[in-house]
Amino acid sequence: MPAADKPAGSLDELGEFALIEQITADLETSAAVRLGPGDDAAVIRPDGDVVVSTDTLVAGVHFRTDWSLAHEVGQRAVAQSVADLEAMGARPVALVAAFTAPGDLPAAWAKQCAQGMRLEAARSRSVLVGGDVTSGRDITITVTVLGDLQGRPPVIRGGARPGDVVAVCGRLGWSAAGLAVLRRGFRSPRAVVEAYKVPEVPYGQGVIAATAGATAMIDISDGLLADLGHVARASGVRVDLERERFTVPEPIQAVAAATGADPWSFLLGGGEDHGLVATFPDGAHLPADWHRIGGIAEGEPEVLIDGGLWSGESGWSHFGR
């Protein structure tokens, strides 16, 4: 019921239950989904052990509504959560989304965000099965994703062994370069700006890597060096990267030239592209789309590049930056 204090087209005017109804209308489903939204909880039928991960995006912290469209924010929320499942070698199955927003937010923003979630879920071959909608000052989106292992063990961070090969799949530094561009008030090169707004997660490659015998895997969310640092510590090994095995993509060269930044800071320190980095036994046939960037050796748990420590920026931590 419209009222003076409920702006036209706002969430307040639409109401919680109508919003949920509109978001969940004609929702995609799959064979693994036994019960979708509309009850107290959803029910899925997994194949093997279940993998679960949760991730949050907060307006003003992780995204800006003047930089990203609503559907892009929804896509990114799903992509970053699903990337964690890919990194375990799991098959994404279902996701639930908790959406918090101020009552004066245009309902269209919430609906387009949900559309983006559905689109990205479809890309990852998972489906939205439930959620929660609450009011709060800042738009805050938490996506929890469930997947299954289809009888395989998970690929953990601690499985890398000396002699293994280190390989990456997906983009490095594109998102960070896009953010650097936006922070300077520019909108191009468009390829990196788009990469920042919606990361291009290499869906399906987690299962492919697991099947190919990956010994350890992680998704690159904090930056290649920071995330390989997690693998090094969990596995008790040293990671040796070789700079000559990397190529600096053209749009990152362009951003570096325009901003005066070191392009390697994007490649090695930039997170949020949510590509995958994994280790494989020496001699294993690397799957297509995976590129060797180094190897694993005995030694202190650290990440070296051409035998030395990288001195540039590496990784991101919430709080205390």
Place this chain on the structure above:
Amino acid sequence: MPAADKPAGSLDELGEFALIEQITADLETSAAVRLGPGDDAAVIRPDGDVVVSTDTLVAGVHFRTDWSLAHEVGQRAVAQSVADLEAMGARPVALVAAFTAPGDLPAAWAKQCAQGMRLEAARSRSVLVGGDVTSGRDITITVTVLGDLQGRPPVIRGGARPGDVVAVCGRLGWSAAGLAVLRRGFRSPRAVVEAYKVPEVPYGQGVIAATAGATAMIDISDGLLADLGHVARASGVRVDLERERFTVPEPIQAVAAATGADPWSFLLGGGEDHGLVATFPDGAHLPADWHRIGGIAEGEPEVLIDGGLWSGESGWSHFGR
């Protein structure tokens, strides 16, 4: 590294990774948990189909830090999520928590909140297996809980049939009465204030009701009438409640007398105690702790009490109140 702009003892001073390390130290586990926190995702081994639900608490909307202690907020966040699983007849197994807070929040608050989550998880016989920590203006906690059905079908909202008995398990109106007290600046009767701060979910009763043949079930989060309204609509039946089958608990009588409120508005309209209401076939033996409050009949999908519509306040909706 302490700095002038990082208040002593704050999240900013402690840092994201140290906080996670402290929260997850010596974490409880269970046979169903194959991999807990510390990797990209957690792994559980469910027994049968998997049930999942997500719920959010926002500071200033769902709780006030001057009313509730940190560990109480953590307990409540877990309790309200697990209640949704109970309502499906599922066994709670594992939960993940997304925690957003401003960097100047005392780290002790976050740690005590996590302690509360662990305590309440233990009460519900589930364990914390992972999460996400991010910065944001308002404390926002999203708990997603996973359970399993151990070979049973889920108990959905739409299964009530004419002739069924309606029964309730757990408290009605205590939380709403507690909130009414706090809103007037009082701290007693303490029983209802405590009930508002940490709902007493009847853990294990969902599985018991399912095993006893419950045909429909829902957790009482919006208020008894509102939630039974969901059952009535999903099942296409009328719900007939009998007022004489209810008793008004002494502390609710006290709150009603002190505030001038109708005690029935607490019992019938008050949500957030997260008790369970279910329907059972006529003649079924109701489990202990379940109390008959009415029956199911053919008719318009509505909830009547003593044959009439209740005219008091019923239920809660985010946005557009």
